[in-house]
Amino acid sequence: MSGGLLELIDVQTYYGNIQALKDITIAVEEGEIITLIGANGAGKSTTLMSISGIVPPRAGEILFMGRRIDGVRPNDIVALGISQVPEGRRIFPYLTVTENLDMGAFLRKDKAGVRKDMEHVFELFPILAERRNQPGGTLSGGEQQMLAISRALMARPRLLLLDEPSLGLAPIYVRLIFDIIRRINREDGTTIFLVEQNANMALKVAHRGYVMETGRIVMADTAENLRNDEGVKRAYLGM
Amino acid sequence: MDYFLELFFGGLTRGSIYALIALGYTMVYGIIELINFAHGEIYMIGAFTALIVSSVLAFAGLSGLSVLFLAAAAAIVYSAAHGFTVEKIGYKPLRQAPRLSPLISAIGMSIFLQNYVMLAQTSDFLPFPSLLPDLPFLSDLEIGIGSTEAIILMTTAVSMVLLTLLIKFTKMGKAMRATAQDRNMAMLVGVDVNRTISYTFIIGSTLAAIGGVLIASHIGRINFYIGFIAGIKAFTAAVLGGIGSIPGAVLGALVLGWTESFATGYVSSDYEDVFAFLLLVIILIVRPSGLLGRSTAQKV
Numbered sequence: 065m066s067g068g069l070l071e072l073i074d075v076q077t078y079y080g081n082i083q084a085l086k087d088i089t090i091a092v093e094e095g096e097i098i099t100l101i102g103a104n105g106a107g108k109s110t111t112l113m114s115i116s117g118i119v120p121p122r123a124g125e126i127l128f129m130g131r132r133i134d135g136v137r138p139n140d141i142v143a144l145g146i147s148q149v150p151e152g153r154r155i156f157p158y159l160t161v162t163e164n165l166d167m168g169a170f171l172r173k174d175k176a177g178v179r180k181d182m183e184h185v186f187e188l189f190p191i192l193a194e195r196r197n198q199p200g201g202t203l204s205g206g207e208q209q210m211l212a213i214s215r216a217l218m219a220r221p222r223l224l225l226l227d228e229p230s231l232g233l234a235p236i237y238v239r240l241i242f243d244i245i246r247r248i249n250r251e252d253g254t255t256i257f258l259v260e261q262n263a264n265m266a267l268k269v270a271h272r273g274y275v276m277e278t279g280r281i282v283m284a285d286t287a288e289n290l291r292n293d294e295g296v297k298r299a300y301l302g303m
Numbered sequence: 304m305d306y307f308l309e310l311f312f313g314g315l316t317r318g319s320i321y322a323l324i325a326l327g328y329t330m331v332y333g334i335i336e337l338i339n340f341a342h343g344e345i346y347m348i349g350a351f352t353a354l355i356v357s358s359v360l361a362f363a364g365l366s367g368l369s370v371l372f373l374a375a376a377a378a379i380v381y382s383a384a385h386g387f388t389v390e391k392i393g394y395k396p397l398r399q400a401p402r403l404s405p406l407i408s409a410i411g412m413s414i415f416l417q418n419y420v421m422l423a424q425t426s427d428f429l430p431f432p433s434l435l436p437d438l439p440f441l442s443d444l445e446i447g448i449g450s451t452e453a454i455i456l457m458t459t460a461v462s463m464v465l466l467t468l469l470i471k472f473t474k475m476g477k478a479m480r481a482t483a484q485d486r487n488m489a490m491l492v493g494v495d496v497n498r499t500i501s502y503t504f505i506i507g508s509t510l511a512a513i514g515g516v517l518i519a520s521h522i523g524r525i526n527f528y529i530g531f532i533a534g535i536k537a538f539t540a541a542v543l544g545g546i547g548s549i550p551g552a553v554l555g556a557l558v559l560g561w562t563e564s565f566a567t568g569y570v571s572s573d574y575e576d577v578f579a580f581l582l583l584v585i586i587l588i589v590r591p592s593g594l595l596g597r598s599t600a601q602k603v
Contacts, residue, residue: 118487142493154488156481167481170474171493215492 069094069255070115070146070223075124075134077107077114084110085121086279092223097249097256099266099287101300102276108259109151111276112225115257116148117141128223143171147221151228151259153212157201161192164200164211168218178218185214188244206237213244223255224248230262238262242269263300267291275300310568311561312448312456316521318560319459322553323514324537325544326466327386327507329552332541333483334503336402337394340409342511343534344416345386347527349378349512350519351420354431361432371434371516378512385416386508387501395497413531421527428526431519455517462513463553466506470549475502483547539583545596554594558582 070092077085084107113119117138126134169178186193189210230238248254260266267287275283290296331339357374393412397405438450470476478499481489519525544555566578
């Protein structure tokens with residue numbers, strides 16, 4: 065699996081004395097959508113926070129484009145090309161929609177490119193264009209999720225980490241968000257690391273998947289095989 | 304009416320100074336949720352720096368506005384360096400610690416800085432030269448405002464406008480607002496949070512240094528303890544306006560300045576502080592988050 069875009073090798077992450085991640089090994093190839101599914105508290109969000117450097121691992125290695133990034137500061141990880149849409153969307157509530165998008169492009173210097181990408185985002189989500197001068201906190205949940213994804217895209221990431229993008233959204237928004245995820249991957253070639261509780265949807269858009277239980281990876285396979293696996297069906301697909 | 308105007312401008316002047324210091328409290332609180340008790344000392348250090356530099360310059364034969372500007376510049380640089388260093392030594396190592404720890408560290412920093420100035424200089428009051436120029440046309444207008452007061456008001460107003468522009472439109476300002484609203488998310492979009500926090504201390508200290516030079520010129524004497532009193536008042540102003548809110552700090556400072564001024568003028572100067580703190584108590588009962596504070600949606 066060498067030469068992958070992102071590799072986690074035996075990653076161990078702790079919150080104080082509590083070990084949240086145990087020997088996590090994941091490989092992501094350029095251009096694919098992979099998903100990490102599992103129950104609440106399994107360590108999915110922690111995996112993303114370890115990659116982003118917010119909760120650095122205590123042991124193990126994380127490589128991005130062949131370069132060690134564990135221990136690198138979060139802002140430098142963004143600069144390398146990894147953006148995250150964290151759980152709960154985390155919109156800056158008192159910044160306007162435009163300012164939130166500007167923050168997404170915080171490290172970029174090409175003003176013309178940023179303006180163009182903002183127009184692109186407004187085409188993707190016309191509702192955001194309508195609300196561009198409104199504070200982010202006044203948007204509905206679905207609109208905030210669109211804004212959160214757009215904000216991450218403004219950084220032009222090579223790898224996009226998405227944490228529970230469908231959580232708490234109305235079904236119509238869930239469909240829209242998954243459509244957009246597919247489009248971002250297909251049209252821009254952005255690699256996507258998707259964490260989801262909605263395993264059904266996640267395994268439909270993803271190429272490959274990992275199943276996580278109490279801090280460990282217990283299964284890794286193509287999305288199709290996982291969808292057809294009896295254990296996965298029973299535990300995560302409600303069949 | 305003349306008397307009223309005199310009290311009005313007196314209160315406005317006093318309030319402006321409080322505002323310059325209160326902004327430092329409120330900005331730091333907004334970004335790291337810490338009451339920086341050492342902030343009053345930063346202001347005091349600004350006044351001392353200006354005193355030393357202006358004395359040296361006067362000795363060298365300079366006079367007039369050049370002394371004022373050089374002394375103020377030195378005060379700003381020296382205060383900002385202290386604010387920056389206090390954060391790096393006293394607060395940054397405690398960023399993950401329980402909230403009480405940096406608070407105690409802040410009190411320690413305050414005591415340390417007071418004593419360091421006392422030992423390095425003196426515990427006596429020192430006369431402070433009147434660095435601010437005279438504006439004779441103001442007394443001709445007869446509206447009850449003196450030159451010093453007018454200069455303090457103008458300087459404060461310009462500082463506030465610059466600060467607002469900086470926070471609203473610059474990249475650094477946006478990073479500061481984003482960090483205040485959600486620190487981890489700010490990191491996730493690439494903000495260097497440590498640097499942003501340092502900037503916040505530097506800007507707050509700069510404003511405090513300007514306040515220090517202005518008030519020292521106005522009152523005409525300083526000692527190592529002036530930061531404590533001014534700090535308590537400015538902190539009160541920040542809480543009054545809603546701590547964490549920048550317009551709130553300015554409004555709170557002006558309200559406090561007027562309360563003190565009118566209480567002194569119409570009741571008795573003995574009751575100046577009584578009225579100031581009574582006002583604080585009343586406002587906190589009616590509006591616990593302060594005049595312009597955001598309602599208590601606590602961040603986790």
